[in-house]
Amino acid sequence: MFKRFIFITLSLLVFACFKSNKKSIKSDKVVVGVLANGSFYDKGYNQSVHDGVVKLRDDFGIKLITKSLRPYPIAGKKLLTVDEAMTEDAYAVQKSPLNLFWLVGYEFSGLSVKLSYEHPDIFYGIIDAFDYGDIQVPKNSLAIKFRNEEAAFLAGYIAAKMSRKEKIGFLTGPTSDHLNDFKFGFKAGIFYANPKLRLVSKKAPSLFNKEKGKEMALFMYKEDKVGVIFPVAGITGLGVYDAAKELGSKYYVIGLNQDQSYIAPQNVITSILKDIGKVIYSVSSEYINSGVFKGGIVIDRGLKEGVIEIVKDPDILNNSLVDEVVDLENKIISGEIIVPDSEYAFDLFKSKL
Structure with a gap:
């Protein structure tokens, strides 16, 4: 589907940015979508995402749309491939006029690129992205990896x-x-x-x-x-x-x-x-506050950045x-x-x- 390759991103590089027409955004007009594989109440991975986006909604008054992938195979649609079923679920979220769409999990790595090119007016974030090989991360997309x-x-x-x-x-x-x-x-x-x-x-x-x-x-x-x-x-x-x-x-x-x-x-x-929710909250709130989406890159986070810790x-x-x-x-x-x-x-x- 795409080749394995390691993206190296340096903090000294100038980020490719997409700007809205205004320097700030009316947060109550912002619509954020989230698509995950599994329950948002799993007491772990997706729960962290849920907590982060709910805090974002409560702090900024955004409209939040969350959806979990339907269990595969899809009842009544058994001829659909896994990728086709996943794409249908993403399109279901995009029926609303989204500003920012978070795709949570490695399985969305290919889909995030496809959607980004199809909908250049929407900003995308992919959590735990695969390495993309020679495929350039679209300017309206941000890939986040963790060490x-x-x-x-x-x-x-x-x-x-x-x-x-x-x-x-x-x-x-x-x-x-x-x-x-x-x-x-x-x-x-x-x-x-x-x-x-x-x-x-x-x-x-x-x-x-x-x-x-x-x-x-x-x-x-x-x-x-x-x-x-x-x-x-x-x-x-x-x-x-x-x-x-x-x-x-x-x-x-x-x-x-x-x-x-x-x-x-x-x-x-x-x-x-x-703390995936912390990362999503940070990127989303920066976009809401500044009107700038820093896309076209892969962000790498680990112990040094305080995103991953051990009890x-x-x-x-x-x-x-x-x-x-x-x-x-x-x-x-x-x-x-x-x-x-x-x-x-x-x-x-x-x-x-």
Whole structure:
């Protein structure tokens, strides 16, 4: 669909900007659309988006239109391809006269380019975009990527230090290549803490089956003998918390996107905080306040920018481990530790230790 390539964006580059006819916008006239894959109440990824855009609506009085992708295959439209069904859902949101349209998730990477060229009067933001290869990001589009591997490294380090077993689990949905940054960052953190530990990685058949997630987690805990599971699997991942609670406080989980310790207080040892809503709010509010949309670029965010963090609760980790994690965090931010985001980069990382 499009080639793999790494965009390098430097803060010294002059941003390509689209300007409205006025220097400011009447916020109560602004219409913002959001399309996501899955529920906005998933206690994680989409929940963060929801919280950010609701705050935007409340603070600026904008009109907000949110929609989740319909489950595929579409009832009564079984001949539609996945891309065609996704496009229909996007067009449904665009029936309203949008100013700004947020597409949330890697699966929208190709569609965002298509829509941007079809509708040059609408500004688009794509969250967790794929690398676009030689395809130029349209001037009315902004792609946002996150250095997920940085926080995943810290989570892996914590998992290795806290695990009572010699194996640690990683659970994704059926498609996982786009999660290699999480996987190999996590694996690198484990290896950095204890090279003898092994990562057990499994794929669930769906992102929307909590019971299946619980079933797989129970197997991983009891049969695979993992001590910690890091689920990156949407609603399915919530089943891991149920499994851990059922088995007891010695079975650990790592949360994602929000502090998920409230879901299983005795089992969650840390959470990766990925404040997508904060990024959406920041970009959207800047556009509303200035009338300028900074498009045609890819923005990269991680620990240094404060968009991604790791929960460091001394009551769970102990003060010594917290100090170790803070030290690693600073080394990542300074560039002393370069966290791998692919299998090849992980092999290089191992060879240098």
